[in-house]
Structures are given as C-alpha cells and as structure tokens.
Amino acid sequence: MADRDPLAKYNAKRDFSKTAEPKGERAADTGHRFMVQKHDATRLHWDLRLEVDGVMKSWAVTRGPSLNPDDKRLAVQTEDHPISYADFEGTIPEGEYGGGTVMLWDDGWWEPIPGKSAKDLKEGHLHFILHGERMKGEWLLIRLKPRGKERNTNWLLRKIDDDYAGGSDDLVENEVTSVKTGRSMAEIASAKKAKELASWKKLKSSPARGGAPTRSGGEGGPAKSGSSATGPLHHAATRRGPPPRAGKELPKFRDPQLCTLVDSVPTGTGWIHEVKYDGYRALIAIGGGKAKVYTRNGLDWTDKFHAIADAAAELPVGSALIDGEIVAFKDGKPDFSTLKDAISNDGEMTLFAFDLLELDGENLAKLPQVQRKERLRPLLEGADARLQYAEHIVGEGEKLFETMCREGYEGIVCKRADAPYAGRRTQAWLKVKCLQRQEFVIVGWTESDKSRGFRALLLGVNEDGKLRYAGKVGTGFSVETMNDLRGRLDRLARKTPTVEAPRAATRRVHWVTPKLVAEIAYTETTPDKVLRHPSFLGLRGDKEAEEVVEETAKPAPKPKTSSVNITHPDRLIFPDSTVTKGDLAAFYEAMAPVALQWIANRPISLVRCPQGRGKHCFFQKHDAGSFGEHVKHVKIKEKDGSVEPYLYVDDADGLLQCVQMGTIEFHGWGSSVADVEKPDRLVFDLDPDEGLGFDEVKKSAAEIKAHLAEIGLVSFAMVSGGKGVHVVVPLTPQAEWPAVKDFADRFVRAMAQAEPDRFTATMSKAKRKGKIFLDWLRNQRGATAVMPYTARARAKAPVAVPVTWAELGDLDTPAKWHVGDQDELLKRASSKGLAGWGVARQVLPNL
Numbered sequence: 001m002a003d004r005d006p007l008a009k010y011n012a013k014r015d016f017s018k019t020a021e022p023k024g025e026r027a028a029d030t031g032h033r034f035m036v037q038k039h040d041a042t043r044l045h046w047d048l049r050l051e052v053d054g055v056m057k058s059w060a061v062t063r064g065p066s067l068n069p070d071d072k073r074l075a076v077q078t079e080d081h082p083i084s085y086a087d088f089e090g091t092i093p094e095g096e097y098g099g100g101t102v103m104l105w106d107d108g109w110w111e112p113i114p115g116k117s118a119k120d121l122k123e124g125h126l127h128f129i130l131h132g133e134r135m136k137g138e139w140l141l142i143r144l145k146p147r148g149k150e151r152n153t154n155w156l157l158r159k160i161d162d163d164y165a166g167g168s169d170d171l172v173e174n175e176v177t178s179v180k181t182g183r184s185m186a187e188i189a190s191a192k193k194a195k196e197l198a199s200w201k202k203l204k205s206s207p208a209r210g211g212a213p214t215r216s217g218g219e220g221g222p223a224k225s226g227s228s229a230t231g232p233l234h235h236a237a238t239r240r241g242p243p244p245r246a247g248k249e250l251p252k253f254r255d256p257q258l259c260t261l262v263d264s265v266p267t268g269t270g271w272i273h274e275v276k277y278d279g280y281r282a283l284i285a286i287g288g289g290k291a292k293v294y295t296r297n298g299l300d301w302t303d304k305f306h307a308i309a310d311a312a313a314e315l316p317v318g319s320a321l322i323d324g325e326i327v328a329f330k331d332g333k334p335d336f337s338t339l340k341d342a343i344s345n346d347g348e349m350t351l352f353a354f355d356l357l358e359l360d361g362e363n364l365a366k367l368p369q370v371q372r373k374e375r376l377r378p379l380l381e382g383a384d385a386r387l388q389y390a391e392h393i394v395g396e397g398e399k400l401f402e403t404m405c406r407e408g409y410e411g412i413v414c415k416r417a418d419a420p421y422a423g424r425r426t427q428a429w430l431k432v433k434c435l436q437r438q439e440f441v442i443v444g445w446t447e448s449d450k451s452r453g454f455r456a457l458l459l460g461v462n463e464d465g466k467l468r469y470a471g472k473v474g475t476g477f478s479v480e481t482m483n484d485l486r487g488r489l490d491r492l493a494r495k496t497p498t499v500e501a502p503r504a505a506t507r508r509v510h511w512v513t514p515k516l517v518a519e520i521a522y523t524e525t526t527p528d529k530v531l532r533h534p535s536f537l538g539l540r541g542d543k544e545a546e547e548v549v550e551e552t553a554k555p556a557p558k559p560k561t562s563s564v565n566i567t568h569p570d571r572l573i574f575p576d577s578t579v580t581k582g583d584l585a586a587f588y589e590a591m592a593p594v595a596l597q598w599i600a601n602r603p604i605s606l607v608r609c610p611q612g613r614g615k616h617c618f619f620q621k622h623d624a625g626s627f628g629e630h631v632k633h634v635k636i637k638e639k640d641g642s643v644e645p646y647l648y649v650d651d652a653d654g655l656l657q658c659v660q661m662g663t664i665e666f667h668g669w670g671s672s673v674a675d676v677e678k679p680d681r682l683v684f685d686l687d688p689d690e691g692l693g694f695d696e697v698k699k700s701a702a703e704i705k706a707h708l709a710e711i712g713l714v715s716f717a718m719v720s721g722g723k724g725v726h727v728v729v730p731l732t733p734q735a736e737w738p739a740v741k742d743f744a745d746r747f748v749r750a751m752a753q754a755e756p757d758r759f760t761a762t763m764s765k766a767k768r769k770g771k772i773f774l775d776w777l778r779n780q781r782g783a784t785a786v787m788p789y790t791a792r793a794r795a796k797a798p799v800a801v802p803v804t805w806a807e808l809g810d811l812d813t814p815a816k817w818h819v820g821d822q823d824e825l826l827k828r829a830s831s832k833g834l835a836g837w838g839v840a841r842q843v844l845p846n847l
Contacts, residue, residue: 005026006053006055006080007055007080007081007082009079010079010081013097014096014097018093019092020090021085021088021092022082022084024081025082026055027054027055027082027083032051032109032111033083033086033107033109033110034048034050034051034108034109034110034130034132035049035086035104035107035108036049036065036105036107036132036134037049037089037102037103037104037105038064039100039102040102040189041092041098045063046060046061046064046105047060047061047078048065048075048157049081049086050110050126053118054083055083056080056083057080057121058078058079058081059078059157060076061074061157062076066169067164067167068159068166069158069159071168072157073156073158074154074155074156074157075154075155075157076154076155086104088102089188090188091189091191103177103178103183103185104181105175106132106134106175106179108130108135109131110131112129113127113129113138121141125140125141126140127140127160128141136164137159137160137162137163137164137165138159138160138162140157140158140160141155141156142158144156165832166832169806170806170833173809174702174806174809176706177709177710184706249319250286250287250319251287251319253294253298254283254357255298256281256423258425258426259431260425260431261430261431261433261553262430262431263553264432265397265414265556266430266559267397267556268559269394269589269826270417270559270589270652271394271397271416271417272370272373272392272394272415272593273392273394273395273396273400273413273415274354274390274412275352275413276412276413276433277352277410278327278333278335278336278339278409278410279325279326279327279334279336279339279352280295280301280326280327280339281295281323281324282294282296282305282308282323282326282351283296283323284321284323284353286315286319286320286321287319287320291309291310293305293309293326295541296542297542297543299542301542304343305343307346307349308386308387311384312387314384315379316841317359318361319358319359319360319361320379321357321358322379323353323354323355324351324353324390325351326349326350327349327350328341328342328347328350329348333408334409334410336519336538337476337537339538340539348386349386350387350388351388352389353388353389354373354392355369355372355421356372356373356379357421359375362674364421365421366421366650367420367601368420368596368601368650368651369416369417369421369428370418370593370596370597371597371601374597374838376389378730381836381840381841391835392415392830394594394826394830395830397412397432401434404434405434410434411431411432411434411435413429413430414431415429416560417592417596417652418650418652427557433553435521435522435523436522436523436524437519437520437537438519438550438551439520439540439543439548440459440460441461441516441518442459442460442512442517444497444506444509444512445457445510446472446508446509447508452479454482454489455474456473456474457485458471458472458505458506458509459471459472459473459534460498460499461548462545462547463550466499467498468500468529469502469505470530470550471531473518473531473534473535475536476537477536481538489510489512493510493511494511494513497511498511514545516539517539517541517543518536518539519536519537519538520535521535521537522534522535560652562656564656564657565660566581566660568581570582571612572612574612574795577795579796579797583820584659584791585660586822587791587820588655588656589652590826591789592651593826595655595789595790596649596650596652598787598838599668599787599789599790601648601672601673601674602648602668602669602672602673603646603784604621604647604648604649604666604667604668604669604784605620606621606658606665607664607665608661610661617793620647621646621647622644622646622647623645623646626661627657627658627661628657630649630653630654630656630657631649631658632647632648632649632650632654633646633647664791665790665791665792665793666787666790668784669782669783670778671737677737678733678734678736679735679737680730680731680732681731682731682740683726683727683778684726684727684775684776685720685774685775686700686701686724686725686727686772686773686774687724687768687772688724688772689769689770689772694813694814696758696772697723697772698725698809698811700759701717704727705717705727707747708727708747711845712842712845713845714730714842715727716729716837716838717802717808718801719800719808719813720786721790721791721794721798721799721801721815722786722814722815723814724772725808726800728838730838730839730841730842731842734843735844737780737781739844740779741780741781743779748761748774749761757770759771759774760774761776788800788801788802789801791819794815797820798814798818799817799819801816801825801828802829803834804834804837806833807833
C-alpha cells in the first residue's frame, strides 16, 4: 500500500476533523521546492522537506540545521508529506500526532549538484544546493548504516564549506520568526495574526517617507505555483539593494592601477593581501542595464567575455566601474592556458572583482582601499556565480603566500589599506610571485626535426630602446596550440633578425616581426639574462609588444613608519590601567586597515583627553587649525546659516595625528563627506538603566534585529565598549536626514509602545527606571555615534567591536576587548563570520 500511495502513512496518522493540516494528496506535477518547519512538539526540532516525485521527502533535524561544516546534525527521516503541507503554519491540537506549534521557518527551491539527482536518496546520500531565505549553498544528507536488517531512518545533515558556511548556531538562535507571516513561535501559538501588533500597525500607518524597500523574487530558481516568492526576511534580496536605475551612462575607461614586483611579502598591519589570480585583468563598465569589458589597455573585449558582461549588466546599480581579473579553472585553481581555451571555445569563466572605482556617478578612487572594497562587496551579494568578490586578509601576508605557493597558485597581491586608487604602477600595490613569470616578445622560431610545427620560440624583451634576446622556450605547447602558433608565425615571417643573439641559438632560425606577446614561466635567469627552465603558458592578446619590459623584483618596502611624532608616549592615559599614549597610538596604527572602513571620510567628533582620562576631557568637532596636514576638514552649513570646518581623516596618519592631540574616542556622523545630507547608516544605541543586566540588553538587541528584518532591513550588532549594544543598519545614501530621523523616531516609539515596561524612547532619567533607552537621537543631522574599533575613555580602555549575532548571545559584557587586543581584533576582522559586517545596499522601507 505504501509503495502505491506514498502518503498513506501520513493520512493514517492524522484525524483531519481535528487538525488543520492538509489532507495528503500526491501532486500531479513535480518541482524542486524545499521548506523547513520549526516544530515545537514533544521535542523542539526542525523539519526539512524536499519536493521529490510529487511529495515532500521529510527529515526531523533534532538540533536544527548548522552552517558549520564540522557539525553533523542528526536528521531522522519521517513519513512523506504532501506538497500542500509546505504552506502550513499553525498549531496542531494537543493529543494529536505531532501536537504543537509549527512555523514556516524557511522556504525556497533546491537542486542536486551537477551530475547528481534525487535518485541518489535511494542509495542513502544526496549532495544538493539550497536556494532559501535562510539556508543557502551546498548541503549533504547521508544515511547511517543500519544495525540490523531494518532500513535505517537516521541520516546526517551537514553544510559543505562554501561562501554560505558560518557558525554552529547562526541559524537556529538568530532566525526566530516565520518567513511567511513574520510571527514568532509564541505569536503563532497564541493565534495572533501576522504582524498585527498595535505598535507596528501605528508605525506602518504613519506617513510614508524615504525610499521603497528592496524586495525581489527567488534566487534564480524556477517559478512555481503555490510557492512563496518573497518573505519578510528575504535578506539576500535586501542585500542586493535597489534595482538598476535607467538612464545611467557607461563609465569611461580609465588606466588601471598596476602592481610593483617585490621579492618578499611586506610586513605590518597596514597591508591587505589577496590571491594573485592567473588570468586577464579587466575593467567592467556598467550603465543603463548594459556592460562592457575592457582589457588593461582599454581594448573592448566584451565579445570575448560576453557571459561576464551579461552577468555584470544584471547587477543592482545605475552605473559602476569595477576592477578585477577574469579566470578559468583547472583542477580547482585558476589556469591561464585553460582561460585561453575558454576564450576560444566560449567556455566557463569567472570574474574576481577586487576594486570599485565608480558607483552611480560617484568617483570612489580617492577613498582608502578598504573602503572601496567594502562598497564593492554588497554589489556582488547574490549575484551570478560568474561574478565573485575577491576576499582579502589583513596582515599575515606571509602565511597566505606560503599557502598559495604550496597549493600551486601564482602568488599574492599586497595593497596598502589606506591608499587611494592610482591609474599607474605604484608601491601601494605589490605582487609577490611563487614562480617567476612574465611576458616576452616572440622574435623567431627554430625548425623541429620531428613532424611538429617548430622546436622552440626565440624570445625578446624591450631594453634601452631595442629588443634584447632573452632565451628560447620549447615546452608547454599542446598540438593545437603549436599548429595555431605556426600559422601566426608564418604570417609574420621576415628575413632579418630584430635581436642580437648567440650564434648557437640562431641555427635554423626563422625570424618574425615582433608582434606576438607570450606569457612565460621560468625558474630564474642566468648571469647573461637568459631564462632558465622556461615554459610557455599562452599568448597575451591584451598587451602590445612595445610594452614588454623585464620585471625586476625590488626589495619589499619596510613597514611604513608614520610621519606623525607621538610625544610623551609613556604618559599614562588611563589611571586605572597601564595603557599609555604610546600604547593607544600603536593600537590605532595597527587597527587602521579595518577602522578606516568606518572612520575615514565622514565628519567626526573627537573625545580629547590631553592630560589623560583622569583629567579634563571634551568633545571637538571643528578644525581650529591646530591638527596639521594629516587631519582634513569639510565645510558644513550650520542651522543658523554659518559655515563651519568639520574634522575628518582619510588615512592612518590622520588617526595618529588625532591621538597625538590627545584623542581617545572617534565618533562619526551617519553620512560621508561626499554627501553629508544623505545618511549611509542608522544606529540604535541600547542604553540600559543602572541595575539592568547585559542579558536583557542582548535580548532586546535581537528583538530590534527581528523587527527590522520584518520590514526588510538587515542589521548588525556592535558591543559599544561601554554599557550597551549598537544595532547598525547600513543604508544606500538616498533618503535625507529628515526622513531618516522620522523613521528612527517612529520605529523606536513603536517598540516602546509595544512593550512600555521594557523600553523607553525618551532620554529622561526619570522615565528610564528599570528600562532600556532606545537611543534613536543619533540618527539626525550633526549627531554622532562611536565608530567601530574605537577605544573608549573608560576604565581599562575597552574598545567598540563589531560582533556577529551569534557571538553577541555568548558575550557576558559589552567591554570584552581592550586596547592591546589588536592582534585578536585584526584576526577577527578577517574571519568568515565578520565578512561583510555593516555592509548592505538597502533603503528605508516605505512605511
């Protein structure tokens, strides 16, 4: 019976006169929907369901899905469920099978990895990809071996290590509301209708201001009837940002920044380090829903890289100019020869984007390197797989270099974290190679004594206004490549040489006009500058022969020493600790690569304590002319019509100059100096009354996150280093200050009205007794908030630190990290968990 009717067991277990669950009927059409229901029955668990052959194959995951690839969560296979069950949310009566509350916790579509299918389930395993609102990327289901003859129902669910991997409890502890109705388990159990809390009704009935929230359909999956295409927590769509705006022109090509070859990895925390990709350098211009791909010389190669251009044209921008490298993979690594084949045969290629020069008409070239990369990251969230963000690490470049060489990569690229973009070769971008390689001009070829096209190619390089002989290369050619090259060489034949070469090297040589440029790998050069053990990698169509010069590795630059002189470095700044002015300067110098992402290029107010925290401290926001050249100022119009010079910094020297002037804390506006009238973030500061524990603050922060998610806004947590937590909401600079202030005011007052015993939106001490003040006042023109990685003028010199939502739940204090913890903080900043912290393209919801 069960074989003929896969839902017979499901129907037999339920009395449909008592439960609201749908009756089991097999669907006629099959699709690839998946969903997860959080089920508070005898034991809380999560039910994973995959649509296969007209039913939902089901597993009860006892501890919930984990994003940690090291976790193997027990998944007990249960009876098949009908497709209609995928939309069920409510309460199963007590005493009935599965009695308890059911929440639609995730929804989307699934697919097996290429070469696999749902039939693998019969063999006891399934490797698949999920496109959900919460569960994404690759997953694995494996059935455990049975102890006896009975077929085992116990499986293991595991996350594959990919871009969507994370912490063990990132999902189950932080995603606590329904993707269908936005309700919590308690609200579903109490039969409360979706999103009808009185406070939120008031918030949503207020006059609409700001831009529209970003919503979209699925992540590229097939559209299905009965499938929920959107949801209140569709974070991937929110992070993608506004849809492209019509009428934007393609940015013009500009000369790319080039790397200087050095012989070792630069040391110090002032550098970020990336993988050196083995491919073609490319600038991608996007505008008006179109895209062009330019080579490093400005050649339009859109036709050769049309798939990359098509994917870039779909990015959610009006216009942009992106810098990156196009590669093709062989055995899991970028390979130049494979890329040449892919170009010729329209094969698979990937762009690794590592810089953003223009965005929606704004020139970003003057921003620090780390700020440009963080502006780039959200553009690629959820983008076509052919467009990838080039990750980096701060410091520890030597370890990355050793790893890349061991794994067979070309090397690494090292970039000054605070440097602007320069369209030329500079020492702000360096390259360190595992194996030496560069371009050479083909000047001739020698005959083969076999049937193949030639024996070797003669190579040259430009030096002192003419070509110099650099040796011969006779390996690295496939038959196809050799035949193609021979045809090209015959068309360039000439009778006279263009280089002076040893007589022994020119026997049976055929000279050619020096037009073709080849990429060559080699071990070293002899004293007379001839290559040792060269190998042909491919032709370079993006470089002219006249450009090819020998690259000589220069010594790596010594760690940059600041030009700022820190006087009285031994002065104790914090009387209740041993932290000195010199320690504080060292902290900010080390943290500059990550701190500048948030502090640089926005008006700042400084907490200055020239004689230390135990003496007089004061705020300063205007430039009195005493800070020197490293601290900049921007003129801003005041309410009374006057214009005042506000302080800002754009590099590490600026931070240190402020420290030299007695600064401990950096507080920033919610907007940048590029457009001070349009905020790029919201900050809600949770300030607890005396006596309230940190657990209550953490719980409240999570609730704010959930309520923001309900209205389509992604938020991030930061422990302030003081008493509370900041909930940070990034914004695309679109709405102006009045709209942002109004939204923050209404949002906080709605929370306070919903739970008046816990929250207050009023600063008054008298009204704060036993409550948390939800400080929204930082979201108005001229107001500031403490910036990430800023030291605090408090006992033991704590630091304001970004954290993941999962981490926040485990902390017992908002002042865990202190000045002196920079090594740990830098390592955390480069971790997968904090990748993309504080960055999202989203606008104010239209409430």
